[in-house]
Amino acid sequence: MRRRVAITGIGVTAPGGIGAKAFWEAISAGRTATRTISLFNAEGYRSRIAAECDFDPAAHGLTPRETRRMDRAAQLAVVSAREALADSGIADSPPEPDRMGVVIGSAVGCSMSLEREYAVTSDSGRQWVVDHAYTSPHLYAQFVPSSLAAEVAWLAGAEGPATVVSDGCTSGLDALGHALELIREGSADVVVAGATDAPISPITVACFDAIKATSPRNDDPATASRPFDRTRDGFVLGEGSAVMILEELQHALRRGAHVYAEVAGFATRSNAYHMTGLKADGREMAEAIRHALDDARTNPEDIGYVNAHGSGTKQNDRHETAAVKRALGRHAYAAPMSSIKSMIGHSLGAIGALEAAACALAVEHGLLPPTANLHEPDPELDLDYIPLHAREKRVDAVLSVGSGFGGFQSALVLTRPERSAA
Amino acid sequence: MTPTAVITGLGVIAPNGVGTEQFWSATLRAETGIRPLERFDPEPYPARLAGQVADEAFDPRAHLPGRLLPQTDRMTRMALAAADWALADAGVDPRDGDGFDRGVITASASGGYEFGQRELQNLWSKGPEHVSAYQSFAWFYAVNTGQISIRNGMRGPSGVVVGEQAGGLDALGQARRAIRGGTPLIVSGAVDSALNPWGWIAHLSTNRISTRECADEAYLPFSPRACGHVPGEGGAILVVEEAGAVRRRGGRCYGVVAGYAAGFDPVPGSGRPPALRRVVERALADAGVAPGEVDAVFADAAGSPDLDEREAEAIRAVFGPMGVPVCAPKALTGRLNSGGAPLDVVAALLSMRDGVLPPAGPVDRAREDYGIDLVTGGPRPHRVRTACVLARGTGGFTSALVLTAADDRVTGGAPAGDR
């Protein structure tokens, strides 16, 4: 019999809410956390807005030494992991260290620290032959972002399989998919899994400026992220992390753990089309959705909620709507769908884990988070996008989808634990 | 029955040889690819040697369409070429079919760092409007997988893992998972390059880089004179397929991915033993192979005495003192980050094919107290049916892969070596 996988702990560090509880309150209230960039002076940039975390590492128990060692992405991951571990109560009946794994997704790794180090060692870009005399002793750990998984493994005392998954903007979903495989195949009983990114630094803002992917609505940052709206004009960059405790179901039930949801199915496909572009037909994402449903042994009709990629670019929202229709058929119109990027922005590799956390909490609370700022629906997009206000609905199975540079298309299915514990 | 994953195609781009046979013959001749840095003036830095792919040996313009050149970092150009060679070697036409039955799973360590440094320089010295549109993906860790997928129309399950040096084996482990999950073909492996000044100072910050000036003295894994390592660039891309699919199309195969395991070292200071020994034991158990059946170990070969000692200890503990020949061909290439372990996998498969083990380059002998049978001096004739490849990544990432020779039961056809 196939081993099943439960979510038994959730930790979230998000714009507008640090901690899973604050995160859930913010997104279920439809509150946006997008604002003028404060992490650096963005004057002169096309898009000067972002969804930033009000994050003070010291207030979350990180020592000055840890703060120096870790990039902001690592700090966000460690704080979320600590919350998830505590929430799961795993410390009371811990698995053998080598039965515990770590999978952390991240699209751009420690890019914020790398840019800071670059500026110092190059004399603000004046020298190509950068000066090693000014190098931080932590530079290598930032250079190779597997350090993100290492930090979480040290925190958790995990000695099983550990890795970083870096599939662009599907990294978060794919990290959870990878963790699901590790538990199913028996390589681990518990996996600390999630994703983190802290990309709000000049080079990342500039590169999205260059391809005009981000919203230039600088005069009204709070309403700039407008997925599915006729007036949408790009995504709003975000940051954050979500880490969950994934656990073999019997292992969780034996120790009496609270199960938020079951990770029931996952699949990923590639569009083999373009590094940044999407074909309008959504064929590959639809394939990923179909295979994730198969993997979860779930029918399209069982899906009670779709958490959209919903980045708010013109092409994404069309692509995704087409993909969901292609995969779910007529049921696409009956499955409410929303994008929490309307509130917490697009935190690249982290967002898939944040969205999966939102899905688990939606299952738990019987409440579907809304798409904020959706006042004027795009007439070309005709699904039910849960505009403005959260909706009460008991759901047994939810689908979260993601799309990433490089052509990655991923889908994850979570199910309600009562249904599965039988 | 669980599908069997076999390796059917090799694409090699290594400092001591571009192309599988070039690499292999150079390796058997103990010809090094370690030279003074050529891509920038290394004079200001304490370490000046690197394993470099020579411009004469690899001209990207000869291998890639002009449209791809401005948008790719050096490591991506090398990866795309190596993927082409691996597919051709496997006899696979990437244009066949709709591509959903083919995926790409590679490892990356530092992304396209040279491209990234150039764009950072544009940004910091001239302003944000000088940053290239390609910066949105050309430097990031997923770029090699994405570009290989696009170039070859591969729409199946794809991904990227990062585990420093260990990541190269993790990609192959993940490829095997995808094969077992029902995808018939995965392009896997890894190619890394960060031999630009900014990448160089990142390496230097580890304090594990050899500062010796002579190429034959700088990187001496397991030697009494070991003094750190030399970074290098390149790696290998491999085609991994489901054995039944290979049999049906009458393809040949180099070997079977028979076992894989990964683990992570305990928190520093915990006093608990490192992960390597149990990871090797788990990989062997996964392959259903006893330690005595292993014909060769391809070592991580870190080149720093503390790490060499730990690896020797684990090898001794699993295989017994002097219990198995140990190979360290990376002494001839430097450590290639995520590209290193896939290149070792290639060397292990070619050892099986040719019945010969490659020497550890300039290392004349292993430290006696290590108790390992390091292959040195010249190639050693040896029948290899089972090989174990080890890799460790900075921070504690530890992986092991077990390869076995393909017999008729696996593919029903001739092994790749029979020509």
Added chain:
Amino acid sequence: MTALTLEALVRILRESAGEDEGVDLGGDIADTAFTDLGYDSLALLETLGRVQRDYGVTLDDDLLATAQTPRQFLDAVNEVIAAGV
């Protein structure tokens, strides 16, 4: 500021987006669609960035949506250059 010529545009395209082996950029291409010349939206964004920097102009985001050929691109850019914006 001098106007952008076809010759200069071809040079910028070559440098910033490379050249498709199946296309002769030296030929009569003014009215050939960019897509037929092997250039996608990303290539044109990179080209647009270069033109903005080299010619000191700020071009509208919508320019690429309407300029489908080199001639249309040149006309749109040169209109802005002539206006001295």
